[in-house]
Structure formats: C-alpha cells, structure tokens
Amino acid sequence: MIEAKWYLDQLQERDAQGLLRRLRSNPQMVNFASNDYLDLARHPALAEACAQGALKHGTGSTGSRLLTGSPTIFAETEQKLALWKGSQAALLFNNGYAANLGLVSAFCDSETHVFFDRLNHASLYDGARLSGARLHRFKHNDPQDLERLLQTNPGKGWVFTESVFSMDGDLAPLAQYASLAQKYRVGLAVDEAHADGVFGPGGRGLVHELGLMDQVDLVMGTFGKALGCAGACVWGSQVLVDWLVNHARSFIYSTANSPAVVAAVSRAVDLLDQExxxxxxxxxxxxxxxxxxxxxxxxxxxxxxxxxxxxxxxxxxxxxxxxxxxxxxxxxxxxxxxxxxxxxxxxxxxxxxxxxxxxxxxxxxxxxxxxxx
Ligand SMILES: Cc1ncc(COP(=O)(O)O)c(C=O)c1O
Known part of the structure; x- marks a missing residue:
C-alpha cells in the first residue's frame, strides 16, 4: 500500500489556495455551468433514438472497431456526418478528449513543429505531449504572432486552434490562419467543440460559416455539448481519416462508443435542422x-x-x-x-x-x- 498522507497534504495545500476540485451533485438551480447549449440532453426524441439504438445494435460496441468490427450504425452515422459538414470523410471518437489526443499524436512526431494558440484545450496539449512534437505557443487569437513562429520554424508543421474558445468564449481568426497555413504549407486543425450546433448554417460550425471547409485540413467536433449526447468526430479528406484509423492511438486501442449513443447522435444531427x-x-x-x-x-x-x-x-x-x-x-x-x-x-x-x-x-x-x- 502507498503512503496516503503525502497525497492528503498536497490536497489540503490545494484547498488552502482555493484550488481544490470537488465532485458535486447536479444542483436544482438555474444552471449556468452546463454545456447542453441547445437543451437537447433530455430531448424525448434523443432518448427514443438511444433506446431504439440499444435494442437494435446493443448497448456495448464490444471492442475496438478495428478488432471486433463495428455495428452498421457507426459507418452510417459517419457518412451522415460527412455529408452534414460537407467533408469527404468523418471518423467517430469516444469523446473530444480522445479525438484531440488521437489526432495531434497521429499527425505529429518529434520532427513536427506544432503551433498552438496559448489557450488551447488541455486535450490538444496532451496530444502534443504524446506526439513528442516541438511545441510553439502563439499569443491568443494573434495571427501575427503565429506568422512570426511559422517564419522562424520552417519544415513539417501543424497549426491547432479552437474556433470558439472554451474559457473566453471568443472566436478565432480562422480565415487568417487558413491563409497562413496555405502560405507556409502547414496543416490546420480546428476544434469546434463549442461551435458545433451553435454557429454556422444549421449549427454546422464556425469553419462552415466562414466557408473554410476546403482550407482546413481537420475539424474536430464533440457531441457531449450542444448535441446533448456523448462522443466526438473528426472530419477531413479520406486520406487523412484513413491515416487516423491507422495512427490515432485513442481510436485504435479503445472500445468504441456505445452504439445506442451513436444512434442518438445521428438523431441529434437531424434535430439541428428540424428545430x-x-x-x-x-x-x-x-x-x-x-x-x-x-x-x-x-x-x-x-x-x-x-x-x-x-x-x-x-x-x-x-x-x-x-x-x-x-x-x-x-x-x-x-x-x-x-x-x-x-x-x-x-x-x-x-x-x-x-x-x-x-x-x-x-x-x-x-x-x-x-x-x-
Ligand atoms: C475545446 C474543447 N475541446 C475538447 C474537449 C473535450 O471534449 P469531451 O468533453 O467530449 O471529451 C472540450 C471539453 O471539455 C473542450 O472544451
């Protein structure tokens, strides 16, 4: 057994600094902490789709899709999502954390320069750490600072940013990043965790709203927020999605999402246009x-x-x-x-x-x- 006292002391120190994190039960109050932006998490149509999905496809996916094969609902939903975003291909992940971890580490290695908005989400940072890439952080929402870093760090590179920032709620200057990515021949990946369902025509995201789908290599979106479900998706060309299937560790080495939840996601996408x-x-x-x-x-x-x-x-x-x-x-x-x-x-x-x-x-x-x- 380990000595728990050391951990207890550390936690108490955090508490004294006002930094201790605690799990709390869901309060019966006006809730301003929820990411259920569209109030879909308790929508009867999603509960129904989830129940029907479970009856038809089962509650569990039974393993990694590469090992056990996947229920048809996965490929059907990916096709639907690709069409919805106007992308060539789409790949489901278990959640946004796993998607970001997988995509950064799949495309970047120790030879790659990765350019991060300083305020990027922890899941992107963890992906960079896993990849061993050379991390360059640019000032928040600052294309000039990004360009300075691109100029001084030539070679294989990827720019990663959120479109709607999770802590500041501001919007990234995506059109300027797209131009820079083209000019310096680096990849551009955008995390739309807080934009999907909210921005763009029918909630298709900020990249879509700005007409940049052809200029952004990879788009990541989550289903646990505005769509009221769980899971995530990465959109891109067929080649890049095939690369993910082969290199994204969080996709390869993890049991796939519940097919019942994937069925609910599919229904949630319809609801965005219907409501x-x-x-x-x-x-x-x-x-x-x-x-x-x-x-x-x-x-x-x-x-x-x-x-x-x-x-x-x-x-x-x-x-x-x-x-x-x-x-x-x-x-x-x-x-x-x-x-x-x-x-x-x-x-x-x-x-x-x-x-x-x-x-x-x-x-x-x-x-x-x-x-x-
Ligand atoms: C910007 C951003 N990306 C990714 C994630 C991770 O998504 P998920 O909650 O689906 O794991 C979050 C959620 O906290 C987020 O805010």
Missing amino acids: PWRREDLLRLSGLLRQRLQAEGFDILQSQSQIIPIVLGDNASAISASEFLATHGFWVFPIRQPTVPAGTARLRVNVNASHSEAQLIAFVDCLCAWRNS
Missing part, C-alpha cells in the same frame, strides 16, 4: 446577457458566444461570487488557475436555450448585489 429555434434562442439570449453584463461594467473579455467569462481577478473573489450566487439559486462555476492564467479567475457562464430572459436579468442583478456586498 432551428433552439440555436436562434441561444444566440439571442447570449447577446442579451453579454450586453447587460457590459452595461454593468463587468469584464467579459472578447466573448462573442454563449460562453461568457466574467473576470473577477483572484481565486477568492471568484469563489465568493460563485457561493453568493448559489445561495440565490444560480449555479455558476468559478474557474481558476491553472485552467486560466493567474489573476484572471472568473465565473464562466454558459447560456443555454432553456434559460429565460427573466433568469438572465435576475442573474445580473444578483451579481451586482454580490459586488456591492
């Missing part, structure tokens, strides 16, 4: 909240999406605001170092289509009351 009001409501409500927070003088960085950071500075302020809001019925999570840089601790508000205008207004009033307390 466009969800997206429209979400975008309208997000705009309303951003505008009200700014009018009250809160710093929401450059958010242009349903993810709205409210920067409060130190960890203690973020925790105090979160606790105050919780006592008034609002569930909003304090985000601290190391998830965000020191001194930028914040509340991260995720607007969902299920919120009402009245709830958003009451939330801002409550935040003002905390500030004045």
Whole structure:
C-alpha cells in the first residue's frame, strides 16, 4: 500500500489556495455551468433514438472497431456526418478528449513543429505531449504572432486552434490562419467543440460559416455539448481519416462508443435542422446577457458566444461570487488557475436555450448585489 498522507497534504495545500476540485451533485438551480447549449440532453426524441439504438445494435460496441468490427450504425452515422459538414470523410471518437489526443499524436512526431494558440484545450496539449512534437505557443487569437513562429520554424508543421474558445468564449481568426497555413504549407486543425450546433448554417460550425471547409485540413467536433449526447468526430479528406484509423492511438486501442449513443447522435444531427429555434434562442439570449453584463461594467473579455467569462481577478473573489450566487439559486462555476492564467479567475457562464430572459436579468442583478456586498 502507498503512503496516503503525502497525497492528503498536497490536497489540503490545494484547498488552502482555493484550488481544490470537488465532485458535486447536479444542483436544482438555474444552471449556468452546463454545456447542453441547445437543451437537447433530455430531448424525448434523443432518448427514443438511444433506446431504439440499444435494442437494435446493443448497448456495448464490444471492442475496438478495428478488432471486433463495428455495428452498421457507426459507418452510417459517419457518412451522415460527412455529408452534414460537407467533408469527404468523418471518423467517430469516444469523446473530444480522445479525438484531440488521437489526432495531434497521429499527425505529429518529434520532427513536427506544432503551433498552438496559448489557450488551447488541455486535450490538444496532451496530444502534443504524446506526439513528442516541438511545441510553439502563439499569443491568443494573434495571427501575427503565429506568422512570426511559422517564419522562424520552417519544415513539417501543424497549426491547432479552437474556433470558439472554451474559457473566453471568443472566436478565432480562422480565415487568417487558413491563409497562413496555405502560405507556409502547414496543416490546420480546428476544434469546434463549442461551435458545433451553435454557429454556422444549421449549427454546422464556425469553419462552415466562414466557408473554410476546403482550407482546413481537420475539424474536430464533440457531441457531449450542444448535441446533448456523448462522443466526438473528426472530419477531413479520406486520406487523412484513413491515416487516423491507422495512427490515432485513442481510436485504435479503445472500445468504441456505445452504439445506442451513436444512434442518438445521428438523431441529434437531424434535430439541428428540424428545430432551428433552439440555436436562434441561444444566440439571442447570449447577446442579451453579454450586453447587460457590459452595461454593468463587468469584464467579459472578447466573448462573442454563449460562453461568457466574467473576470473577477483572484481565486477568492471568484469563489465568493460563485457561493453568493448559489445561495440565490444560480449555479455558476468559478474557474481558476491553472485552467486560466493567474489573476484572471472568473465565473464562466454558459447560456443555454432553456434559460429565460427573466433568469438572465435576475442573474445580473444578483451579481451586482454580490459586488456591492
Ligand atoms: C475545446 C474543447 N475541446 C475538447 C474537449 C473535450 O471534449 P469531451 O468533453 O467530449 O471529451 C472540450 C471539453 O471539455 C473542450 O472544451
């Protein structure tokens, strides 16, 4: 047996710094922490598709798709997803973490320069670490800084960025990155975890909205957020998807997702076109909240999406605001170092289509009351 005291001491130290992470049960409050942006996670049509999928294909995939073969629902859904995004091919992954881990490490090795927006998600960083690639971090959303790094690090390279940033809610200058990727002959991969279902025609993502599908080599999207299910997908040319099947370790060495969940994902894609009001409501409500927070003088960085950071500075302020809001019925999570840089601790508000205008207004009033307390 190991000596647990060392771990206990470390955890207590984290707690003293306001950095301890705890699992909590799902609160019965107005929830501003959920990624269920379109309020689909409890949609009866998805529950029905999941149940039917389980009856038809089983609850378990029984192994890696390369070993056991995969239920037909996987290939059918990949074809549908490829058509939906306007891409040649698509490959399902178990979640966004596994997709990013797999795709970065499949395409990059110790000879590759990888260019990362500093604020990229941990799953992309972990993929870079696994690949052993040479990591160059450019300033957040800064094409000039990216170009400086591209100029000084010639050779095989890939640029990785999110399209909607998970902590700041701002949008990457994708068109400029696409031009740079073309100019310097490097790959470009975009993580649309927070854009799929929300941005672009019918929720097809920001890359689609900007007409860049032909200029982005790989697009990653997740199904556990706006689509209300679980899993992820990588879109690209057939060659690149074939490469992933052969080199993405998180795809090769892992039991595939539940076919029942894949059936629900397939149905969720239909719902995006059938119930466009969800997206429209979400975008309208997000705009309303951003505008009200700014009018009250809160710093929401450059958010242009349903993810709205409210920067409060130190960890203690973020925790105090979160606790105050919780006592008034609002569930909003304090985000601290190391998830965000020191001194930028914040509340991260995720607007969902299920919120009402009245709830958003009451939330801002409550935040003002905390500030004045
Ligand atoms: C930008 C980004 N990429 C990838 C992921 C991982 O996706 P998943 O939650 O499906 O593992 C997340 C989710 O936390 C994310 O915010």
